Amino acid sequence: MRYFITGCAGFIGSNLADRLLSEGHEVVGYDNFSTGFNEFLVNANESSRFKLVKADLLDKDLLIAAMKNIDIVCHMAANADVRYGTHHPHKDLEQNAIATFHVLEAMRENGVKKIAFASTGSIYGEAEMIPTPEHAPFPIQTSLYGASKLAAEGLIQAYCEGFDFQAYIFRFVSILGERYTHGHIFDFYKQLLNDATRLTILGNGKQRKSYLYIQDCIDGMLSALQLSTNKVNIYNLGTDEYCDVNNSIGWISEFLNVSPEKIYTGGNKGWIGDNPFIFLDCERMRNLGWKPKLSIREGVTKTIKYLTENPWIMEFRE
Amino acid sequence: MRYFITGCAGFIGSNLADRLLSEGHEVVGYDNFSTGFNEFLVNANESSRFKLVKADLLDKDLLIAAMKNIDIVCHMAANADVRYGTHHPHKDLEQNAIATFHVLEAMRENGVKKIAFASTGSIYGEAEMIPTPEHAPFPIQTSLYGASKLAAEGLIQAYCEGFDFQAYIFRFVSILGERYTHGHIFDFYKQLLNDATRLTILGNGKQRKSYLYIQDCIDGMLSALQLSTNKVNIYNLGTDEYCDVNNSIGWISEFLNVSPEKIYTGGNKGWIGDNPFIFLDCERMRNLGWKPKLSIREGVTKTIKYLTENPWIMEFRE
Numbered sequence: 221m222r223y224f225i226t227g228c229a230g231f232i233g234s235n236l237a238d239r240l241l242s243e244g245h246e247v248v249g250y251d252n253f254s255t256g257f258n259e260f261l262v263n264a265n266e267s268s269r270f271k272l273v274k275a276d277l278l279d280k281d282l283l284i285a286a287m288k289n290i291d292i293v294c295h296m297a298a299n300a301d302v303r304y305g306t307h308h309p310h311k312d313l314e315q316n317a318i319a320t321f322h323v324l325e326a327m328r329e330n331g332v333k334k335i336a337f338a339s340t341g342s343i344y345g346e347a348e349m350i351p352t353p354e355h356a357p358f359p360i361q362t363s364l365y366g367a368s369k370l371a372a373e374g375l376i377q378a379y380c381e382g383f384d385f386q387a388y389i390f391r392f393v394s395i396l397g398e399r400y401t402h403g404h405i406f407d408f409y410k411q412l413l414n415d416a417t418r419l420t421i422l423g424n425g426k427q428r429k430s431y432l433y434i435q436d437c438i439d440g441m442l443s444a445l446q447l448s449t450n451k452v453n454i455y456n457l458g459t460d461e462y463c464d465v466n467n468s469i470g471w472i473s474e475f476l477n478v479s480p481e482k483i484y485t486g487g488n489k490g491w492i493g494d495n496p497f498i499f500l501d502c503e504r505m506r507n508l509g510w511k512p513k514l515s516i517r518e519g520v521t522k523t524i525k526y527l528t529e530n531p532w533i534m535e536f537r538e
Numbered sequence: 539m540r541y542f543i544t545g546c547a548g549f550i551g552s553n554l555a556d557r558l559l560s561e562g563h564e565v566v567g568y569d570n571f572s573t574g575f576n577e578f579l580v581n582a583n584e585s586s587r588f589k590l591v592k593a594d595l596l597d598k599d600l601l602i603a604a605m606k607n608i609d610i611v612c613h614m615a616a617n618a619d620v621r622y623g624t625h626h627p628h629k630d631l632e633q634n635a636i637a638t639f640h641v642l643e644a645m646r647e648n649g650v651k652k653i654a655f656a657s658t659g660s661i662y663g664e665a666e667m668i669p670t671p672e673h674a675p676f677p678i679q680t681s682l683y684g685a686s687k688l689a690a691e692g693l694i695q696a697y698c699e700g701f702d703f704q705a706y707i708f709r710f711v712s713i714l715g716e717r718y719t720h721g722h723i724f725d726f727y728k729q730l731l732n733d734a735t736r737l738t739i740l741g742n743g744k745q746r747k748s749y750l751y752i753q754d755c756i757d758g759m760l761s762a763l764q765l766s767t768n769k770v771n772i773y774n775l776g777t778d779e780y781c782d783v784n785n786s787i788g789w790i791s792e793f794l795n796v797s798p799e800k801i802y803t804g805g806n807k808g809w810i811g812d813n814p815f816i817f818l819d820c821e822r823m824r825n826l827g828w829k830p831k832l833s834i835r836e837g838v839t840k841t842i843k844y845l846t847e848n849p850w851i852m853e854f855r856e
Contacts, residue, residue: 250709306700313639317689321631357673360695360770367696371635371689377678378685452678
């Protein structure tokens with residue numbers, strides 16, 4: 221099969237590319253390298269079945285031209301920064317909603333009918349049902365990130381109805397593992413690298429979080445693509461366990477063999493629009509026979525191990 | 539109070555302007571006249587408390603400049619054409635989602651914190667629960683119109699959380715009455731005006747529809763604005779009754795004293811993405827003490843009466 225991966229030089233995109241190439245598929249990667257890394261494509265670049273297009277999703281003409289002879293689009297590109305949405309509201313709209321619209325239009329232009337989309341558990345806002353199933357009550361958005369992903373989901377669904385597309389929408393918890401470069405775990409590691417004696421924690425440390433390991437995430441996506449046959453296939457992707465921020469700090473500290481003083485900024489939210497608890501009901505995904513192989517702790521540890529082995533990443537992230 | 543009404547020269551916007559002016563408020567109207575009519579502002583223009591700005595919502599700078607000293611924005615402007623979404627997908631995205639983003643940014647720029655928004659029952663897609671309450675299961679979008687309104691709702695909600703806005707989101711059924719210029723009833727009237735002996739009906743005529751009379755709609759919006767105090771206030775706005783397409787054709791024919799031959803195109807949907815049945819649970823709105831004064835039949839009849847008395851409208855609509 222010929223896959224087109226947007227955000228191919230990013231965390232999830234590059235891991236997905238490696239997996240698909242290892243299974244013998246052809247992959248066209250598309251990335252503007254705004255947050256992606258060439259280093260993540262070292263494996264992919266060794267394959268003759270991999271082609272990279274350095275371009276922006278906001279450039280619709282380039283996108284249309286790049287998406288030739290494709291069987292399925294995996295739209296992984298995003299502004300994945302939940303926290304700073306209010307600093308630049310246009311960024312979520314452009315990079316998540318409008319970029320997705322361009323992907324859909326490029327698909328239509330090229331006769332591509334199948335799309336997998338990286339959505340988010342943030343879309344459930346402050347969910348009334350926890351764990352939250354896909355058919356939870358119609359949520360109220362609490363972040364520009366969530367709102368822009370919701371916009372993208374809605375557009376994709378409307379294209380399924382209007383243009384006979386088939387969609388696989390995955391609502392992720394936070395994903396961890398090799399090539400992870402942003403979020404709680406990254407921030408904590410970076411702080412400890414600068415000063416292992418103290419750690420500032422946004423909120424009270426009791427915010428509960430659910431994390432999924434990247435390879436488990438990819439297993440889940442590929443299972444659904446293979447086994448689910450509806451017009452619109454929506455799947456939560458997470459683990460059946462969760463931890464709180466203090467747990468993850470403990471695991472990180474243990475792995476790094478440090479004992480920082482913990483300074484809490486207070487409150488039950490890390491920042492405005494932070495969801496105190498994203499915990500997804502993944503029964504629909506499990507019913508496909510999928511289950512995660514790694515625990516949250518194993519995922520956190522693998523992530524920190526990767527970061528310690530790849531110090532170059534820290535130089536590129538403020 | 540000083541109101542800012544987008545889509546002020548449109549069906550709902552102009553009626554809302556008239557009502558607010560009659561209650562002694564000041565109104566700044568904003569419209570690009572893409573589908574609005576100067577004729578709808580004849581009453582408003584007589585008031586010294588009314589000011590009109592002819593400009594486009596996609597021109598953010600003009601919008602920011604126009605929105606000075608405003609207490610509340612009533613964002614009624616939209617591409618309200620559900621049916622032809624697939625003919626020009628960018629139109630819904632631009633005129634509903636991106637335009638709403640500009641409204642929100644203009645509010646932020648001007649320190650306006652309160653917004654009323656005209657959303658739609660189309661947002662529930664093919665609802666699993668009928669009548670459909672506001673907290674229905676997370677829907678799947680079936681039209682670009684619904685998807686773009688969902689995108690707008692999500693953005694508005696995120697601004698409430700991120701920038702301390704207060705929002706009133708109204709999910710309308712189809713609205714009827716004076717200045718109504720598009721939709722089923724309009725199409726039927728136009729056909730009968732050309733040839734009273736035959737009427738082509740998309741679908742099988744059994745599509746059930748719920749309609750609300752414009753003044754009842756405005757009563758509902760103003761009730762919620764006065765009585766509801768949450769950060770995000772979401773209200774369905776419709777009637778507790780419904781009719782099918784054949785009913786409304788009967789009422790129209792009776793009012794016009796014609797007996798057309800009915801030609802059905804067949805199927806249970808009028809077009810791709812048409813919702814066979816939008817019927818909203820309006821208990822939340824009723825709990826504010828609101829209820830519609832007119833029946834669907836009375837609304838349909840008033841609409842046809844208005845169209846017969848204003849033949850100029852037909853010249854401007856293809």
